[in-house]
Amino acid sequence: MKILLTGGAGFIGSHVAEQLIAEKYEVVIMDSFSTSSATYLPEGVRLYQVDINDPAAENVFKIEKPAIIIHLAAQTSVAHSMRDPYFDFQTNTAATVKLLQYAVKYGVRQFVFASSAAVYGETVHLPVVEEHPISPQSFYAVSKYTAERYIQAFAQIHRFTYTILRFSNVYGPRQNTSGEAGVVGIFILRQLKKECCTIYGGHQTRDFIYVKDVASACKKAVELNKQGIFNISSNIEISIEDLNELIAKKMDADIHASYKPFRKGELIRSVLSNEYSQQKLAWEPAYSLTEGLDETIEYYVHRSFHKL
Missing domain, CATH: 3.40.50.720 (NAD(P)-binding Rossmann-like Domain)
Incomplete structure (x- = not known):
């Protein structure tokens, strides 16, 4: 077919x-x-x-x-x-x-x-x-x-x-990290580069698949x-702030984030x-979110290593 x-x-x-x-x-x-x-x-x-x-x-x-x-x-x-x-x-x-x-x-x-x-x-x-x-x-x-x-x-x-x-x-491997839709990849890349994450709001929740x-x-x-x-x-709700903390913990990294006002058009809660x-x-x-994040982190680490 x-x-x-x-x-x-x-x-x-x-x-x-x-x-x-x-x-x-x-x-x-x-x-x-x-x-x-x-x-x-x-x-x-x-x-x-x-x-x-x-x-x-x-x-x-x-x-x-x-x-x-x-x-x-x-x-x-x-x-x-x-x-x-x-x-x-x-x-x-x-x-x-x-x-x-x-x-x-x-x-x-x-x-x-x-x-x-x-x-x-x-x-x-x-x-x-x-x-x-x-x-x-x-x-x-x-x-x-x-x-x-x-x-x-x-x-x-x-x-x-x-x-x-x-x-x-x-979320997952191959996601474009140039926009807000790729927040998981953005957080991972920031941790790899030891850069501060910019979070708009932070308390808003999302359902990551x-x-x-x-x-x-x-x-x-x-x-x-x-x-x-x-x-x-x-069917699982997590805040953007908690997501960043989870990724940092998985990568054994410090949590660095700067917070800016919530952006127009975004939802407060979504699951x-x-x-x-x-x-x-x-x-x-x-x-699970844990399993998906593990594979995604592995992908970005591997990609970053081969760019060196």
Whole structure:
């Protein structure tokens, strides 16, 4: 079965590609390489270097005619979305609509979409279940939720399966550490360089999910062809301040941090229930936070050593 991965050379996408290739799926990747690299792509994938906003993206559908699309390409920075909401809309919403049009035109049977815990906004009940009221607090969250609604409408009108996966905070090897989304990698690198970590707020909580668990959720969605919206999370809440302390302890390092005011658009608390995903996708995390951090620290230590 042929699967098209948008953003397939990126942090999450490269892990998804590895797991799909291991299961003998035929994988095609479309990536602009604006924030990614072909370094980690497994053998056996076909690669198209094209932006999802480029009209040339249609040629990939025309040539490959995939049965399934896993749409991972996105602008993921909350802070960037607040500075440039139009770019955020173009990348996360308008480009998704274009992909949906191509999917209909070329007979895609399932559309899997990487959404975000951010769509829930500030929450009333924790942990957050999929039926929780939606209240986006950032333009990033608005762009993701709007894309969700387009996907549902297209699926209803054109009769294909949609699977929306709302990821909590994903971390792990290969993550881009240039933005706030890569906080785990940023903290690890600061400790390796013996530099002070800058923490905005610190008491805000997040639900961190290891990237290999996210990849396995994408694989499960494909295997079961299951329609619906699913939280992909650890169901464990930890503050950013405590996360930094945990990483420092694991690295046997001193805790150095400077604190700045909380940033506009960020959530105070976020932890997602994964109970529905366990029931309907037969998926649950295989990695604890401790195990995931151990592998992630090992990756960054190894990378830093080879740069010396």
